[in-house]
Amino acid sequence: MAWTREDMAARAALELQDGFYVNLGIGIPTLVANYIPDGMSVTLQSENGMLGMGPFPFEGEADADLINAGKQTITELAQSSYFSSSDSFAMIRGGHINLSILGGMQVAENGDLANWMVPGKMVKGMGGAMDLVAGVRRVVVVMDHCEKTGAPKVLKRCNLPLTGAGVVDLLITDLGVFEIDRKVGGMRLTALATGVSLDEITAKTEAEFVVAL
Amino acid sequence: MVQKVHADAEAALAGLLFDGMTVMAGGFGLCGIPENLIAAMRLAGVRDLTVISNNCGIDGFGLGILLESGQIKKMISSYVGENKLFEKLYLSGELELEFNPQGTLAERIRAGGAGIPAFFTKTGVGTLVSEGKEIRNFDGDDYVMERGLVADLSIIKAWKGDTEGNLIYRKTARNFNPMMATAGKACVVEVEHLVESGQLDPDHIHTPGIYVDRIIAGARFEKRIERVTTRPRDTAPGKEAV
Numbered sequence: 001m002a003w004t005r006e007d008m009a010a011r012a013a014l015e016l017q018d019g020f021y022v023n024l025g026i027g028i029p030t031l032v033a034n035y036i037p038d039g040m041s042v043t044l045q046s047e048n049g050m051l052g053m054g055p056f057p058f059e060g061e062a063d064a065d066l067i068n069a070g071k072q073t074i075t076e077l078a079q080s081s082y083f084s085s086s087d088s089f090a091m092i093r094g095g096h097i098n099l100s101i102l103g104g105m106q107v108a109e110n111g112d113l114a115n116w117m118v119p120g121k122m123v124k125g126m127g128g129a130m131d132l133v134a135g136v137r138r139v140v141v142v143m144d145h146c147e148k149t150g151a152p153k154v155l156k157r158c159n160l161p162l163t164g165a166g167v168v169d170l171l172i173t174d175l176g177v178f179e180i181d182r183k184v185g186g187m188r189l190t191a192l193a194t195g196v197s198l199d200e201i202t203a204k205t206e207a208e209f210v211v212a213l
Numbered sequence: 214m215v216q217k218v219h220a221d222a223e224a225a226l227a228g229l230l231f232d233g234m235t236v237m238a239g240g241f242g243l244c245g246i247p248e249n250l251i252a253a254m255r256l257a258g259v260r261d262l263t264v265i266s267n268n269c270g271i272d273g274f275g276l277g278i279l280l281e282s283g284q285i286k287k288m289i290s291s292y293v294g295e296n297k298l299f300e301k302l303y304l305s306g307e308l309e310l311e312f313n314p315q316g317t318l319a320e321r322i323r324a325g326g327a328g329i330p331a332f333f334t335k336t337g338v339g340t341l342v343s344e345g346k347e348i349r350n351f352d353g354d355d356y357v358m359e360r361g362l363v364a365d366l367s368i369i370k371a372w373k374g375d376t377e378g379n380l381i382y383r384k385t386a387r388n389f390n391p392m393m394a395t396a397g398k399a400c401v402v403e404v405e406h407l408v409e410s411g412q413l414d415p416d417h418i419h420t421p422g423i424y425v426d427r428i429i430a431g432a433r434f435e436k437r438i439e440r441v442t443t444r445p446r447d448t449a450p451g452k453e454a455v
Contacts, residue, residue: 047315048241049385059443064244064436065372065386071242071295072442082384084391084419085241085267086323089316093336117341122304123312124294126342131316134336165339 001195002174008142010035011172011191012101015140016042023047023092023132025102026070028142032101043079045097047128049088052080069128092128093135100136102129104143104171106158109207111168111182113141114160126163133164145173145204152206154178154187175201178209188212217378217428218407222253225401225427229366230259233286237322237367237393238266238276242295242439245386246275249403249431250368255282263287265322265364267315267389271295274437280308289362291315295439314342317359319392324361326395326424331360367397370431371420374404375411378425379418387419394424403431 003011005028013035016022023045024030033053036042044053046068053068054075062073091097106114113133116126133139146152154171166185171178177191187209192201198211219225236254240246251270254262255278262285269288270277279285280298287309293299302308313321314336324332333356337343343357350356369390372383380402382390394400407430 046385048244049388056442056444058446062438062441062443063384064438065384067242067244067385067439069241071244071439073438073440074442076384082382082387084387085315085319085389086392089319093316093320093334112339122300125290125292125312126314127292128315130314130340130342131336134334134338135316162340 001193003193004174005031007193008172008174011177012140012142013037015099015101015138015170016040017098018042020098021045021051021096022099022101023097023136025100025129027103029101029103030070045088045091046074047088047092047132049083049085050076050080051083052077054080089128089131092131095135095137097136099138099140100132101140101142102132104141104153106153106155106160107141107143107168107171108155108158109180109187109209110157110185111166111180112158113139113163113168114158115163117161119161129163133167138169139167140170140172141168142172145175145201152204155206156208175204179212186210217422217425218376219427219429221432222249222403222429223256225429226250226253226257229399229401230254230257231365232259233261234259234365235263235265237364237397238264239367239369239388239390239393240275241267241385241388243271243275243437245370245382245388245390246270247368247370247403248275248435249429249433250401251276251278254368255279255284258282258284260284261286263289265289265362267291267318269293269296269299271439272298274435287311289313289318291318312342317342319389321359321362322389322392322396325363326392329361331358333358362396364397365399367393367400369394369400369402371402371404373406373408373413374402374425374428375408375413375422376428377410378402378422378428379410379413380404380420380422380425381413381417382419391420394420399426400424401427401429403429405431405434
């Protein structure tokens with residue numbers, strides 16, 4: 001037993017606060033939009049140049065001029081605004097976005113994140129991920145705890161090229177939740193996923209962590 | 214009197230193209246790309262291009278058609294994952310590639326157009342991106358120096374434009390276009406709607422005409438969509454993945 005993708009998205013949604021401006025990455029982070037609590041005002045930023053992302057359009061109403069950073073067609077809301085890529089990253093780099101939720105390949109106990117490149121394989125590029133982790137006030141990573149091979153992804157030090165050094169504040173995996181002190185380093189296990197024991201998560205984690213359940 | 218309006222894409226690029234040149238092309242994915250001007254560059258056959266663009270189109274459309282014809286020597290981009298031919302050419306060494314973080318790319322272009330030769334950013338510090346670059350500490354944090362970017366030519370897509378070259382973009386098709394319009398030694402624009410000066414509200418202009426050298430009404434806009442995502446009509450709004 002462990003958390004599903006939906007469970008992980010629901011847990012990540014607990015990081016949202018009323019009035020937040022939030023950037024969601026591709027994959028599980030995108031699902032977080034489905035768990036914004038009723039009555040809470042959260043504005044989603046899309047780094048290709050939009051604040052106030054709406055849901056997918058109805059069939060037949062897709063607009064080629066209106067896409068999100070994953071290149072999916074979307075819609076606008078009453079509060080939406082559009083801007084250039086340089087304005088978009090001024091928001092991101094300038095610390096105006098409250099929360100970034102993104103996927104990961106590896107997270108280390110010092111808050112390092114790797115999520116853009118596997119040497120020797122085709123490299124697609126970092127897109128906006130390096131800017132997001134460098135500039136957004138709080139960075140939450142959502143990812144599977146281990147590789148499909150069983151190899152650990154929560155490490156003492158990342159061995160893949162970094163997206164950012166000392167940038168992750170919170171890590172949510174299918175096995176549990178870790179807080180990371182990105183200034184001085186160090187992980188605290190604050191929650192276990194349903195049906196996951198402390199022994200199991202310890203066995204599957206290379207990083208050192210303090211238990212703070 | 215200077216005439217910015219040209220008859221078509223071919224005429225608008227005449228005299229501006231040369232082998233080995235650097236070209237900035239607006240757009241994010243296939244959204245807001247100057248598809249008529251890209252097609253004209255393919256026909257012109259100009260080679261050994263260094264192309265600065267966030268992405269490189271897809272197989273068979275957008276900048277992808279300049280890859281097919283072997284006209285691109287080097288790409289400066291933030292993400293190129295949509296393109297099988299790109300992968301093949303890159304892995305075989307036929308194509309050079311420089312990755313920039315998306316925000317760094319946008320700011321390098323903005324800086325280039327604004328006469329700023331370099332700036333410092335926190336993005337990429339401690340990663341491959343900052344290797345070999347100057348690092349400086351400001352107020353306790355490390356920043357990496359990035360250089361401003363300019364090009365021989367920028368090719369731009371806007372929604373509306375007037376005969377003076379004033380431009381208005383539409384929705385997320387704005388993306389890199391406004392900065393790139395400022396950073397090309399020559400700037401050529403294609404618009405969906407070309408109007409007489411005075412027809413656009415001066416308060417609504419996104420790119421002032423000073424940056425624009427030549428403008429055309431695009432002959433044809435396919436405006437292909439990479440990923441059409443929709444929801445059925447009976448879904449409650451606001452409760453689906455965006």
